[in-house]
Amino acid sequence: MSNANTSWARLPPELRDEVLSIVSGLHGTKYSQLATISWEWHSFFETLIFAEISLTPSRLFDTNSTAILFRKRSLIRYIWFRVELESYHCYKCPLEVDENGNDEDVDVFGEDPADDNLIVYAFQSLAAALSTWEPRSHLVLDTSVSSPSDALHCFKYLSFCPDTHLGECSSLLQRSGDDQQGITTIHDPPHGWIAGRQTAAPHERSIYNSFDEIMSQASFLDEEQEIRWWRSMPLMPAVTAVLLRQQTRRQWWPATLANMLTRFPNMTKLCYEPWREWSQSQQLNDQLTRQFIDSLHKTKLSKLTIFENFNEAYTVSFPSCPAIRVPSPVVSHKLASASVQLTELSASFKVNASCFFWASKRYSLEWRNLTRLALTARALTGDEDFEDISSMLRNAAGAALKMPKLETMELWNGRQGVAMLFRYQKARDGQSAVITVRGTLELALGSAVTEAWEAVALRHRHGRVVVQSSLIKPNVIRSHGDAIRQLGLSVEVIRPVSLRQIIEEHQIREGLTTI
Numbered sequence: 001m002s003n004a005n006t007s008w009a010r011l012p013p014e015l016r017d018e019v020l021s022i023v024s025g026l027h028g029t030k031y032s033q034l035a036t037i038s039w040e041w042h043s044f045f046e047t048l049i050f051a052e053i054s055l056t057p058s059r060l061f062d063t064n065s066t067a068i069l070f071r072k073r074s075l076i077r078y079i080w081f082r083v084e085l086e087s088y089h090c091y092k093c094p095l096e097v098d099e100n101g102n103d104e105d106v107d108v109f110g111e112d113p114a115d116d117n118l119i120v121y122a123f124q125s126l127a128a129a130l131s132t133w134e135p136r137s138h139l140v141l142d143t144s145v146s147s148p149s150d151a152l153h154c155f156k157y158l159s160f161c162p163d164t165h166l167g168e169c170s171s172l173l174q175r176s177g178d179d180q181q182g183i184t185t186i187h188d189p190p191h192g193w194i195a196g197r198q199t200a201a202p203h204e205r206s207i208y209n210s211f212d213e214i215m216s217q218a219s220f221l222d223e224e225q226e227i228r229w230w231r232s233m234p235l236m237p238a239v240t241a242v243l244l245r246q247q248t249r250r251q252w253w254p255a256t257l258a259n260m261l262t263r264f265p266n267m268t269k270l271c272y273e274p275w276r277e278w279s280q281s282q283q284l285n286d287q288l289t290r291q292f293i294d295s296l297h298k299t300k301l302s303k304l305t306i307f308e309n310f311n312e313a314y315t316v317s318f319p320s321c322p323a324i325r326v327p328s329p330v331v332s333h334k335l336a337s338a339s340v341q342l343t344e345l346s347a348s349f350k351v352n353a354s355c356f357f358w359a360s361k362r363y364s365l366e367w368r369n370l371t372r373l374a375l376t377a378r379a380l381t382g383d384e385d386f387e388d389i390s391s392m393l394r395n396a397a398g399a400a401l402k403m404p405k406l407e408t409m410e411l412w413n414g415r416q417g418v419a420m421l422f423r424y425q426k427a428r429d430g431q432s433a434v435i436t437v438r439g440t441l442e443l444a445l446g447s448a449v450t451e452a453w454e455a456v457a458l459r460h461r462h463g464r465v466v467v468q469s470s471l472i473k474p475n476v477i478r479s480h481g482d483a484i485r486q487l488g489l490s491v492e493v494i495r496p497v498s499l500r501q502i503i504e505e506h507q508i509r510e511g512l513t514t515i
Helices: 002-012 014-024 038-053 065-073 113-130 173-178 205-210 223-232 254-261 282-298 312-318 328-338 353-362 386-400 447-459 479-486 496-508
Strands: 051-056 076-083 140-146 241-246 269-272 302-305 343-346 373-374 408-415 419-425 433-439 465-471
Touching: 038 051, 038 312, 065 113, 076 113, 205 312, 254 282, 269 386, 282 328, 353 373, 353 386, 386 408, 386 419, 386 447, 408 479, 419 479, 433 447, 447 465, 479 496
Parallel strands: 051 076, 076 140, 140 241, 241 269, 269 302, 302 343, 343 373, 373 408, 433 465
Antiparallel strands: 408 419, 419 433
16 A cells, blocks of 8 residues: 555646546446545545435434534535335235234325324424534535335336436336346236336326325424424525425425425525326415415525426326316416516426516516526417417517526427427627527417517627527427427426436336226
8 A cells, every 4th residue: 555655646646636537437436445545535535425415314313424414514515315204005005914914004095194203303303404504605405205115016117316416316217228128027917017118097096195295284283383393493504505306206385395495594596396286286286386486585596497297197097187287377477576586597387488478567577687587388389379379479578678688588398299499599609699499380480579589689789680490200209308308498497317207207108098
């Protein structure tokens, strides 16, 4: 070791840095082993080891672990907070029996008071630990809530992974290999799997198991008690970004979410990827979402991403549930008003661009700092007539006139067989401003729309406007995930890991039939 250290020390510093960078990038590298080679290597790899950590409630309950986290807090930039709930029973599976031959006392619907208690204690412990960390420029808190049972029965394609390493997310496709031979060995007819494909939509009871509410009111006597509980929790000033990704299928009730976010006084970025409701509670959820959006003006938020995920096949199990979600106009109006402080905004499927721009005109809103905007537009699905599309695009131009720093606006939509995009990009390097129209349908803008956007370019000194058009084959769009990828959106409407999970879920479920 001494000879090795001597030889290493003789290398020029820039060469040593290059070697360390190359070694750290090798696939399968174990930083903990490399950190033992020398003090220099220890210093280098310790930074990488603690930059991104996975944190569970059990570690938070351990005083030794929290002490280590506190000592290494200056190195930590990303925390994946993983809350693993109790296993639950699938109604398709036979009940387990105890030693006396009696059925175990299990909850078929996955609702367990112990889960709510675990979440309560987990967040209390998290706040206690992070409240002692001083503010810094960058700390991401990524929270996931799931049960081991989620991926064992109907939803075998589910994957759970951190946000930072796309290649390390172990999905069913990856575990089976590129040749797909492994995946075809999965044969589980009771759960709808035939020869590696899910050929029947999951039953509503199976869906409810994994889409249960997080911290239901059973955790507290009433909403007021929950509010008092959140307010009693210490602040976590070190957190600057919060991720709530779609791999958590369980629903954060909007009121709970609003209370949670008050504990992050220095949060500037929020990525919220909820799933749509599958029942009549969608109307109540929308009503509470307005309150959640209203609460955002109390934060330091500058970048907001909202992506309401869905799977069109799941609606087969809910006859009263519309296959295509109709966003609440009031939610769109509220978001328009609440977003005037932002520099970046993306809102998908939970809002409708037409309603957003209506609010802009109705309330004379101005976005003085907004640089990037992406919204889903119901008009861009082929179901609306030309005048509705033209009106929406003209209103969008009117709103853009009140966005002096606007660089990119993307209006889009996507579902199975449909993908449409209207993009405006400011002029760069002396070039013209560009309007891109791309999708599965031909869309002629018309002179009124073109003139409206030429006025935007003139107001912002972006020069003249050039229109570029291209088509996408509908048969390559199996889902909204495929639509996002094929459209080539420049604004991040969803986290890259989440996008890949959506695409793979639909790849595995190809050939779905109704039962």
